[in-house]
Amino acid sequence: xxxxxxxxxxxxxLLLGGCGIPDSTDVKVLGDGQSPGPAQxxxxxxxxxxxxxxxxxxxxxxxxYLEAAAGDPEGAVQRVKDFMDPHFAATFKPSTSDxxxxxxxxxxxxxxxxxxxxxxxxxxxxxxxxxxxxxxDQPSLQKLNFTVTSAKDNGLYITKTDPGLFLSDVGLQKYxxxxxxxxxxxDDTGLVPDIRYMPxxxxxxxxxxxxxxWLARGPADWLSTAAAPLPPGTEALDNIPAISNDELxxxxxxxxxxxxxxxxxxxxxxQWSLRPLTPGALEITVGHQNPVKFSGEQNNPDAxxxxxxxxxxxxxxxxxxxxxxxxxxxHAVSAVPxxxxxxxxxxxxxxxxxxxxxxxxxxxxxxxxxxxxxLRVASAPTGKEADLTTVGGLKGALGHPAWVGTGSAxxxxxVGLITANGQLFSFAADGSDAQPVEWQQGGGSSAISSFSxxxxxxxxALVYGGRLHRAVLTASSDGVVMSSPTEIDxxxxxxxxxxxxxxEGWLVAAGLNKNGRVSIYDVSIDGAQSxxxxxxxxxxxxxxxxxxxINPLLHSQLSDAKVAYVIAGAAGIAAGYPVxxxxxxxxxxxxxxxxxxxxxxxxxxxx
Numbered sequence: 001x002x003x004x005x006x007x008x009x010x011x012x013x014l015l016l017g018g019c020g021i022p023d024s025t026d027v028k029v030l031g032d033g034q035s036p037g038p039a040q041x042x043x044x045x046x047x048x049x050x051x052x053x054x055x056x057x058x059x060x061x062x063x064x065y066l067e068a069a070a071g072d073p074e075g076a077v078q079r080v081k082d083f084m085d086p087h088f089a090a091t092f093k094p095s096t097s098d099x100x101x102x103x104x105x106x107x108x109x110x111x112x113x114x115x116x117x118x119x120x121x122x123x124x125x126x127x128x129x130x131x132x133x134x135x136x137d138q139p140s141l142q143k144l145n146f147t148v149t150s151a152k153d154n155g156l157y158i159t160k161t162d163p164g165l166f167l168s169d170v171g172l173q174k175y176x177x178x179x180x181x182x183x184x185x186x187d188d189t190g191l192v193p194d195i196r197y198m199p200x201x202x203x204x205x206x207x208x209x210x211x212x213x214w215l216a217r218g219p220a221d222w223l224s225t226a227a228a229p230l231p232p233g234t235e236a237l238d239n240i241p242a243i244s245n246d247e248l249x250x251x252x253x254x255x256x257x258x259x260x261x262x263x264x265x266x267x268x269x270x271q272w273s274l275r276p277l278t279p280g281a282l283e284i285t286v287g288h289q290n291p292v293k294f295s296g297e298q299n300n301p302d303a304x305x306x307x308x309x310x311x312x313x314x315x316x317x318x319x320x321x322x323x324x325x326x327x328x329x330x331h332a333v334s335a336v337p338x339x340x341x342x343x344x345x346x347x348x349x350x351x352x353x354x355x356x357x358x359x360x361x362x363x364x365x366x367x368x369x370x371x372x373x374x375l376r377v378a379s380a381p382t383g384k385e386a387d388l389t390t391v392g393g394l395k396g397a398l399g400h401p402a403w404v405g406t407g408s409a410x411x412x413x414x415v416g417l418i419t420a421n422g423q424l425f426s427f428a429a430d431g432s433d434a435q436p437v438e439w440q441q442g443g444g445s446s447a448i449s450s451f452s453x454x455x456x457x458x459x460x461a462l463v464y465g466g467r468l469h470r471a472v473l474t475a476s477s478d479g480v481v482m483s484s485p486t487e488i489d490x491x492x493x494x495x496x497x498x499x500x501x502x503x504e505g506w507l508v509a510a511g512l513n514k515n516g517r518v519s520i521y522d523v524s525i526d527g528a529q530s531x532x533x534x535x536x537x538x539x540x541x542x543x544x545x546x547x548x549x550i551n552p553l554l555h556s557q558l559s560d561a562k563v564a565y566v567i568a569g570a571a572g573i574a575a576g577y578p579v580x581x582x583x584x585x586x587x588x589x590x591x592x593x594x595x596x597x598x599x600x601x602x603x604x605x606x607x
């Protein structure tokens with residue numbers, strides 16, 4: 001129990017085109033919104049930094065050393081040198097300012113009479129000066145060595161250690177907060193979240209300058225196929241002055257003049273990226289152009305699809321082959337969307353999404369004389385019904401379907417994904433044949449056991465080979481293309497079976513814990529942080545996991561109780577402890593002859 005409390009406490013501490021901008025947008029001041037970092041007052045003091053003289057215990061000293069690099073990137077080398085003997089410090093010249101983030105897998109090994117301390121760590125990734133945390137392609141173990149000596153009346157010193165800058169995952173939790181910045185997608189229909197790490201030591205008055213510099217340097221490498229940078233030659237000019245009279249003034253250098261439409265788009269991007277520091281008014285000056293002011297009276301909520309997520313979503317479960325609403329959900333007494341009653345049978349799994357006044361349905365079901373399940377789709381204006389159309393081009397065992405948030409105003413442009421025999425396919429709302437999703441760099445041979453699409457419609461999490469991965473989706477004339485996936489190695493899970501997005505920067509993942517028991521963890525999108533949601537559900541594997549992602553304008557990055565799963569064919573809710581979904585949870589009457597808990601499966605939400 002103490003480990004769980006500590007893990008959750010650490011998590012709470014962390015969670016605080018052409019030119020890439022569409023032609024016509026308005027701006028809304030988004031208020032305080034969700035803080036992507038710790039839930040703390042912006043002006044509260046950050047945690048005190050570690051110091052060389054803070055302890056006389058050798059093991060603690062080494063652990064403190066692995067936190068010394070945390071903070072302002074420009075001062076990282078000096079803070080690390082402060083732990084060293086002056087002679088060694090004079091020779092310590094890291095070849096890069098990048099910081100290697102590591103996860104200790106044991107306590108520092110101190111041997112009496114021997115100044116050399118060893119520590120085995122797992123390399124997590126690289127923390128760059130622009131706040132990116134880049135996971136390693138192949139996580140690996142490393143043994144760090146520290147020669148620690150004692151100076152009379154002057155504490156401990158490091159006189160020799162491995163080259164480079166290191167930061168423990170404890171230091172990452174303690175001294176940084178996640179901060180989301182945004183880039184327009186390549187087809188200018190919505191914003192793509194890009195998770196960065198802001199040092200807690202950065203004063204709130206300096207954070208707009210840091211954020212603008214991050215934006216000017218472009219999106220994270222792994223998002224580059226879907227997220228568009230600012231126009232070439234765009235740079236921040238000097239430091240952004242403090243907010244005055246509820247107005248923030250931003251000046252940019254640019255190689256070319258910006259039309260007003262481009263400034264409108266930039267303003268929307270800044271309003272989202274600056275949260276929770278967004279002022280009542282924003283003044284933007286580009287080059288020698290006249291300043292343009294943007295008021296909080298303007299509005300474009302569609303820029304970020306996740307902002308449409310509601311507090312109380314529609315919840316469904318498949319009961320004896322029929323999609324049913326749950327009683328503790330929105331619109332519990334309403335009919336199931338889109339499907340005609342006669343078509344709501346033989347269902348194995350389903351997905352529904354509300355997009356631009358249309359409701360989309362994708363159903364894997366057995367109908368009529370069919371012997372094998374097939375994917376069937378339909379779309380209709382909200383509140384209306386439509387006939388299901390069978391999708392061709394799919395053979396073998398079908399997984400759970402999912403809709404991609406495309407931002408298209410036309411339901412005909414809606415796209416979904418599904419696995420067939422472990423391979424990923426895309427399908428359309430019009431029922432045309434499914435197409436295989438192409439992987440970049442020759443991938444695609446691994447059988448996918450689970451996938452989940454972020455609300456922005458571009459980021460995707462996948463499970464194959466028992467490992468968790470992230471990638472990016474883009475559309476081309478040949479169909480949907482997925483970037484080469486990067487492995488995410490969350491602490492606590494040794495083998496993963498299912499995944500779902502729970503917020504802009506977090507996933508829920510299910511698999512085996514270190515004790516070989518089935519667990520569900522909350523995992524950051526870079527795999528650096530995790531917290532236990534359900535510690536021990538038994539030894540039956542979780543075959544399916546679903547979550548309703550949190551609205552980024554709310555104050556929590558976690559998805560609360562809006563996480564459900566399937567284990568041994570039965571549906572449950574992950575609400576701090578496993579809660580089986582029972583027939584008494586169904587909205588409407590239930591036939592007494594069909595009360596087996598095993599007949600309740602495949603829970604899902606209306607996205």
